[in-house]
Amino acid sequence: MRTEDLHSLTGAYALHALADDERAAFEHHLADCGSCERESLEFAAATARLGLAATESPGPVLKDRVLHRITTVRQVPPGGGTVERARRVVPRGRGLARWALAACVAAAVGLGGTAVWQYERAQDAGDRAARAQQRAEELAGVLAAPDAASRTVRLTGGASGTLVVSERRDRAVFLASGMAEPAQGRVYQLWFDDHGTMRPAGLMDPGRGSQAVLMEGDVDEAVGVGITVEPAGGSKQPTTTPIALMNMPV
Structure with a gap:
């Protein structure tokens, strides 16, 4: 190619x-x-x-205008x-x-x-869909927030990550690009760094090198974010050395 x-x-x-x-x-x-x-x-x-x-159906006036314009636009022949x-x-x-x-x-x-994947443990399919939609709305709200600040860093293996934080919403989103698939039975886990104490902030999809993840929990007083490789299902505390540590964007 x-x-x-x-x-x-x-x-x-x-x-x-x-x-x-x-x-x-x-x-x-x-x-x-x-x-x-x-x-x-x-x-x-x-x-x-x-x-x-x-989506929203157009009003009759707009529809009539579009149909009228179609008759006046010359079509380019093949x-x-x-x-x-x-x-x-x-x-x-x-x-x-x-x-x-x-x-x-x-x-x-x-x-x-x-479009946004995150682990869901709800039993009912309708409940899963509703929760996924809610996460998508919250994620988009962070990305579109007027006070959203971001920081992009290079990760191992040529991958990159962008951390987006909205102070007003007190939430954070992590955008990954080109991350290698972890070993079988392992998963990338995100953490908030509360002045040296690591707080669980959600799991990443092990099958996708690029994804957008709404981090779990409020940003609160966190000064940074870390990523570790953990057993499938995640851990309450990091069990491996972080593969990435990044400061909160200013």
């Missing part, structure tokens, strides 16, 4: 829409491409926000010169990136709040 093709996969990667071989190639590419790394994280955040989008000129003007990579963004928007609206 050519490098210019890899640059166009940021949107699909953020939506977990790549085949396994494409995902592996793109994650390898992420280790050396800061622009794709930033764009993938931005798409992941945008996906969470767009997941809250609601293979027409206008399309060919546009292809020559727009660089291939940039055009594909815009297509990826459009696909990201469309898919996010269709997926709704289910």
